[in-house]
Amino acid sequence: MKKTVFCILMCIAHSVWSQNEYTISGYVKEFSSGEALFGVNVLIDNTMGTTTNEYGFYSISLSGGPHTIVVSYLGFQTITEPITLEGDRRINFDLREESNALDEVVVTSSSKSNDVRSVEMSVATLKTGVIKKLPPAIGEVDVLKSIQLLPGVSSVSEGSSGFNVRGGSSDQNLVLLDDATIFNASHLLGFFSVFNADAVKDVKLYKGGIPATFGGRLSSVLDIKQKEGNLKKFGGELGIGLISSRALIEGPIAKGDSDEGKGSYLLAGRRSYIDLFAPLLDDLEDTQLYFYDINLKVNYNLNENNRLFLSGYFGQDKFAVENIFGNTYGNSSATLRWTSVLSDKLFLQTSGIFSDYNYEVDVLTSGTEFQWESSIVNYNFKPRLSWFISSGNTLKTGVDFTYYEFNPGEISPLNNSNTTPQDFQEKFALETAPYVDFEQKISEKLSLQYGLRLSFFQRIGEESVPVYENGEPLTYNPTLDLFEENTILSETQFGSGDVIESFTNLEPRASARFLWNETTSVKASYNRNYQYLHLISNSASATPLDIWAPSGPFLRPQFSDQYALGYFKTFKDNTFDFSLEAYYKDLRDVTDFVDGADLLFEEDVETQVVQGDGRAYGLEFQLNKNSGKLTGWLSYTLSRTERQILGINNNEYYPANNDQTHEVSLVGIYQLNDRWEFGANFVYGSGRPVTFPTGKFEQEGLIVADFDNRNGNRLPAFHRLDLSATLNPKKGGNGTWIFSIANAYNRQNAATIFFRERTQEINDVDIPLGTTEASKFSFLGIVPSVTYQFKF
């Protein structure tokens, strides 16, 4: 198989290879900071072009003779340079930001002019600059909440940083911070995301057409790159808000007398302080509730061709009630990357990554104090080679190695309590995924990108695996319409490193772009993705107590096939662009819970999970205004997401928890003058599916609800308006004020509606009254906030 693939690739390579060509390559950087720019257009003689990769590197092959190079990037001054090519050349460009003068202000929601020409579809790029101009949701600019304003992306619940992409559940998003997988991207139970906007350079979301270079999750890839730090001068930023404060410093390393340092660093930190207000509320007097995080990035140019990057993230949440309860959770990650320009056409990047998500719960009730700890650790090694064969033809190949250690739980006594220590078995897995991805220009009009990923997942020992009666942990009993747990007959002991179960799967990916004319293109894509990790959480909202279970003897990997078709158009000289995409996604072996699942302290999670199928389809529409005083976008999504799982909803299709029929986002940023800037966004979404009771009965003194169809009802529609105003400093000043009002007209959106028995409190005890009520919960009313930012 591998031989055939290689052979095909060589043939392709040969067919696109032409003689007597020279290569121009180099880096494109931002002038003031020396920061590499990603996605910059490098256009030759107005006919052929390329874009810079995530390290700002480009390479393009041309015939000898005179040419004109145009380097352009929205928001930056375009460079036009004539050259005469007589051999391979290395040319670096420094782009200057367009000045802040009124008529020149450009804000862009993505590298837009690219959309029509690029083979990529279903991709959105957001720069921190744009994210920071959007009204903050709860007093804090948030990367993940910004992407929820894009079509096809919706929020798990109001105010939550959890997100769903094209009907995928939130664990089907691969969230990468400088290539390190982040397992839980939320702070404070989902109200904030772990990404500090100050330290983030840009965010790229793949909703579909996921290239073969990524793998491991079904629905999307959110690729977040941290800033590299200023190569030229030392600087910093302070931000003081009502909810949190943050600080950042950056500067060159080994600058000496030269214009630029040999490297640069960036260090950013945040700390929330909502808990300072806690003493104001009697109930919360002894409560601790905060998060903090630290981002670090260092890069160093070993020489012209070799660079080293070190990036790190450390974040922690703490929630504690004195003498009763404590919960700490957080991610940490470290990435060491080496990029090397091997030749004008070959670019090699190699990353070694460590990532860890852990949580700890302390129960401090007198006599039975104990601590519960759980973690997922993974180590990655990711070499990748990019070969810029010729203009429009690029081959990327590499292997992703990942080693996982799952520690589902460990209980230890605290304060000499008599709790018996318990240690659930650790689980280990190894994932190896070689891939090739090829971008090929067939003609001026037609370009293709296709690739193949081979994922090979092994569950390895040491582990003792139960042997169930009937070979399966659960058997469906159609008479009773429920799953019955099977008895464990014996256990098979696997030694350290022994293979317990392995899976090998091919993941083909392909996209095509047909350029109708200079301003219009049509694109199509297909991709198959496999996911070997399952998030076992009985909640739609983000909780820190997530349990991730690897595929193995009783849990099959989940996979999806996605087909997408799109139409892209720009008009009025790129001032506006428009896109329309349709997608259909088939999901297999997705997990859901058997009714009445008990997940807390469950060692054998497979006994609580059933696997079934899903499907999702929809239409996404987006209109962007990219330049002028007023910029922004309007997006609309029409979609349907369903599941079919044995034992749920009489075995028929039912709407998934994240199904949302209509979703509209309207985002506007208005630059009034040099100093004042205004932002607004309005979001409307159809109500999420919920299951309301169809009857009641009594049992053991309590009123019990009876239900017919899973997710057969809808919450009321959701809508809200957020506003912000930014007062930029006068010339020479460096303080910025940001005023915002989230949920401006104080809409009490239903987070959920509960049906329950009415109770009356008598002597501190809620006595059931025998009658019933429906009660709506809303998370957030109107939230005004102000932030002061100071640059030095």
Add this chain to the structure above:
Amino acid sequence: MKTIKRIFGLNIMALGCVFFLACETDVTDDIDLASSPPKLVIQGGLERNLTSPLVQQEILLTVTNDFLSEEPNPAVTNAQVSITDGTTVWQMNHQGSGVYSNTELSPQIGTTYTMIIEWEGETYQGSDTLNEVPRFDRFFTEFEEGTIFSPEGYFLKFDTTDPANVENYYYYRAFRNGEFVIVPDPGNAQILIASDEFNDGQQIIGADINGEVPFQVGELATGQQLGISEEYFDYLFQLFTQTGNTGINFGGNPPPATIRSNLINLDTPGRRAVGFFYTADVEEATITITE
């Protein structure tokens, strides 16, 4: 382990409610709920109680009605109900208001009892097996100060010894002055029922009968430990999870679903009954609260 689970369950559930300074609105009058055709409901089962022997075994039959209805569930008065252990058949006679009873039936340990209900031309059938329950080694009260998670007062406590090498499932009931007390609390699924999965054959010391129900001085407090079947344990787990799910939970919100009954409709399997026909062995003790 049982205790750990109890306390943990209690705390994380309660925390969710504390954290979200969320706004709650009563929307009972704004909601239109679909109604489904009435289903047969069974309440009750067979109980073997050596401390205060029952004069008769009884069950209650009703039908479901709309969830937000203010009316009590209509009683089923026209059913034919019988119970058999495979050899003897006991008729349960209608006493009025949906109560069916028999004075002859004296439940025996280890016996599987099957209930047969004939109603509206259809036959429902369900079984449960009676498991022996261990006695209390000690039954006492302890005063506990209130915290934000639990009320203040005297709580019923007990020691008991789990029989070794058999699977045991327990259910705990508290009575105030002879009247059954239960609170729709998120922690019930962790607190009111237990299995010996992690402490088979061990003595359990100082466990709560119901940590949500405090007693005051002068009250007559009764605690029961019921030996139940694994099926009934699973049923009660779902029952308490659902009835306790009254707010946003830090520990998650499992999707609601009909709690499956052990009664099967032999004629139209899709038309199910709700409720559970259980058999239980009961250990009971009573104490008057003093200072």
